[in-house]
Amino acid sequence: MINQTIKVSPKGSFKVTQLCENVAICEATKADRHNWGNATDTDPAFIVYLGCKKDEVAEKIRYINNALGCYWCEVRQPKYLKDFEAEIKIRGMQRHSDDETNGLDFLLWAENDFNHIESDEYSYYATGYKPRW
Numbered sequence: 001m002i003n004q005t006i007k008v009s010p011k012g013s014f015k016v017t018q019l020c021e022n023v024a025i026c027e028a029t030k031a032d033r034h035n036w037g038n039a040t041d042t043d044p045a046f047i048v049y050l051g052c053k054k055d056e057v058a059e060k061i062r063y064i065n066n067a068l069g070c071y072w073c074e075v076r077q078p079k080y081l082k083d084f085e086a087e088i089k090i091r092g093m094q095r096h097s098d099d100e101t102n103g104l105d106f107l108l109w110a111e112n113d114f115n116h117i118e119s120d121e122y123s124y125y126a127t128g129y130k131p132r133w
Contacts, residue, residue, distance in 0.1 A: 003017060003018075003019065004017065004018045005017050006018055006024060006080050007080065012029055012030075013028065013029060013030050013033060014026050014027060014028050014029060015027050015029055016049075016080050018080070018081070019108060020108055020111055020112055021051075021083075021111075022050060022051035022052065022081060022084060022111055023048065023049070023050055023051075023107060023108060023111050024048075024049040024051075024080050024081055025046045025047065025048055025049070025104070026046060026047045026049065026080075027044045027045070027046045028044045028045045028046070029044065032044070032045035036091060036092070037091075037092055038092060038093065038094055038095070040095070043095055046093075046095070046104075047089060047090065047091050048089075048090040048091075048093050048104060048107065049079075049080050049081055049087050049088070049089055049090070050064070050081075050087070050088040050090060050107070050111070051078060051081030051083065051084030051086070051087050051088075052084055052085070052086055052087075052088065053084065053085050053086065054085045054086050056086075057075050057086050057088065060088055061073050061075070061088065064088070064090055067102055067106070067110075068090075068093060068101070068102050068103070068106065068107060069100075069101045069102070070090050070091070070092050070093045071092070072090070072091040072092050073088050073089065073090055073091075074088070074089040074091075075087075075088055075089075076088075076089060093107070
């Protein structure tokens with residue numbers, strides 16, 4: 001996994017971080033000012049950006065709707081994932097999968113060719129939490 005900051009807003013209200021080759025998240029650093037609706041007591045609200053080829057957009061949106069349960073998607077020219085032909089902005093995704101819905105952790109696993117990602121590594125990159133042993 002990659003943990004590379006792509007952009008921080010001039011006023012510091014959000015930060016965009018690339019988590020893997022074609023997935024980035026934009027996290028609110030203050031309050032959920034844009035009403036993204038997925039903030040928790042411990043984690044800030046966020047939006048996911050998924051980079052892909054133009055001919056993969058329909059397939060990716062079906063996947064996002066069916067496997068991830070996210071129905072607010074916007075396809076646009078790449079703003080953060082510039083190595084791709086299209087960028088899908090996904091709103092309302094949960095950070096961690098549960099019994100009913102797959103989350104950002106599942107998306108990263110799937111986009112990483114279903115290779116195992118250590119939960120501590122995921123937590124560190126997706127939430128900033130670093131366990132102390």
